[in-house]
Amino acid sequence: MEFVEHVLVLLHLLGMAAIIGSAVFVARGKVTPALVWGARAQLVTGLLLVGVVEAGDEPVNHAKIGVKLLVAVAVAACAEIAAATERKGQGSRPQLVQIAGWLAVLNAAVAVLWTSAS
Numbered sequence: 001m002e003f004v005e006h007v008l009v010l011l012h013l014l015g016m017a018a019i020i021g022s023a024v025f026v027a028r029g030k031v032t033p034a035l036v037w038g039a040r041a042q043l044v045t046g047l048l049l050v051g052v053v054e055a056g057d058e059p060v061n062h063a064k065i066g067v068k069l070l071v072a073v074a075v076a077a078c079a080e081i082a083a084a085t086e087r088k089g090q091g092s093r094p095q096l097v098q099i100a101g102w103l104a105v106l107n108a109a110v111a112v113l114w115t116s117a118s
């Protein structure tokens with residue numbers, strides 16, 4: 001179970017790298033598959049991590065997870081709306097892409113800096 005948890009953390013970190021790398025540092029305002037799939041991956045791997053951590057009887061900070069879930073949904077919504085706008089040929093939404101990237105940075109900060117146990 002511990003191995004599964006570590007693999008999920010790895011995928012979670014790769015998802016974060018895809019979002020922030022693409023939206024903040026590389027493509028800057030352009031929708032990329034890395035952004036869209038990274039945002040989806042964070043929701044899936046994050047929720048699976050909660051399950052695995054709780055199954056292993058480690059404490060999960062539910063307030064922190066709630067905040068991270070809300071922020072991650074906002075990241076995914078920004079990415080999906082920006083991607084759909086481009087797909088339909090209705091122009092581009094660079095601000096939404098930037099917001100997605102910076103919200104992911106916010107979630108990384110919440111993950112690392114919110115240290116209280118419960």
Ligand code: HEM
Nearest residue numbers: 016042043046047049050068069072075104107108111112
């Ligand atoms: C853009 C979205 C997200 C980003 C950038 C992000 C970032 C991170 C980072 C950097 C870590 C490692 C923290 C450490 O090991 O100290 C982490 C761990 C974790 N994340 Fe996320 N996360 C996101 C979304 C989510 C979501 C949606 C959930 C669940 C609903 C979630 C649940 C967790 C859990 C359970 C851990 C394991 C360690 C812990 O208990 O803090 N994350 N996340």
